[in-house]
Amino acid sequence: MQPSEALPTHALWYYENNPLPFEPWHWNDVRTRRLSNCYSYALNLRITNLTNFAPQPGQFGLPFLKYLLSQFIVTKKSLTRAAEADGLIKHDLARPVPPGYYLVALRYRPGFLFGDYHWYRLDRNAEGRYVWTHKPGSGKATDRDRSGKVIYDLSKAA
Numbered sequence: 001m002q003p004s005e006a007l008p009t010h011a012l013w014y015y016e017n018n019p020l021p022f023e024p025w026h027w028n029d030v031r032t033r034r035l036s037n038c039y040s041y042a043l044n045l046r047i048t049n050l051t052n053f054a055p056q057p058g059q060f061g062l063p064f065l066k067y068l069l070s071q072f073i074v075t076k077k078s079l080t081r082a083a084e085a086d087g088l089i090k091h092d093l094a095r096p097v098p099p100g101y102y103l104v105a106l107r108y109r110p111g112f113l114f115g116d117y118h119w120y121r122l123d124r125n126a127e128g129r130y131v132w133t134h135k136p137g138s139g140k141a142t143d144r145d146r147s148g149k150v151i152y153d154l155s156k157a158a
Contacts, residue, residue, distance in 0.1 A: 020044060020102055022123040022133050027141035034138045041135035042104040042119035043086070057117075058082030074115020079108055105132065105154055120154060132157065 027036060032046055035053040040046070047053050058067040062085045070082045080090070088104065097103055108117035120134040125143060132151035135141040143150050145157040 020121065020123045022125045022131060022143055024133075024141040024143075027135060033135075033140060036135060037137055038119040038135050041133075041141060042121045044121075056082075058085050061085030061087065073112055074108060074117060075110050076108070079106060079117055107154075120151070125150075 027033065027041060027046065032048055035047040035050065036045070037047075037054040039057060040055050043055075045055065047055070056067075056071060057079055058070045058081070062070065062082055067082070070078045083106070084090070089101075091097065091103060103122040105120045105122070106117060107120070109115055118134065118136070120132045122130055123133045123143070125131045129152070131143045132154045133141060133143045134151075145151050147158040149158070151157045
């Protein structure tokens, strides 16, 4: 199954259900909201204890020093390497997403010390439509962009 909406050029897939239902209430209780971030949301890892809070790309799969370096030097290559080390697989836009997988997308601003990134995942909303959802930092999980519009096409999101 492949969504008809345009996909970002840097999309990945990760093993789980395909697609996930958008269930913000599962993520928006105070404890989960504060401890989970956009990456844990994209990976569907609901964080509820302080020992694992706010995971970052590469934390689960890279050696510690490489992981640390990847947090200071934000490039497409470093983020891709870190995400792949954690089990994400690059998505080839010419092929459908395999059964049992769902899409996550990465938007980033490259930089040394001042780079930044944010993760999204493709879910199905209550009407059964594909929608990009995300969890900004310690904020609430949402299917809306900064302007309050539902994110059907990530390339057009504010």
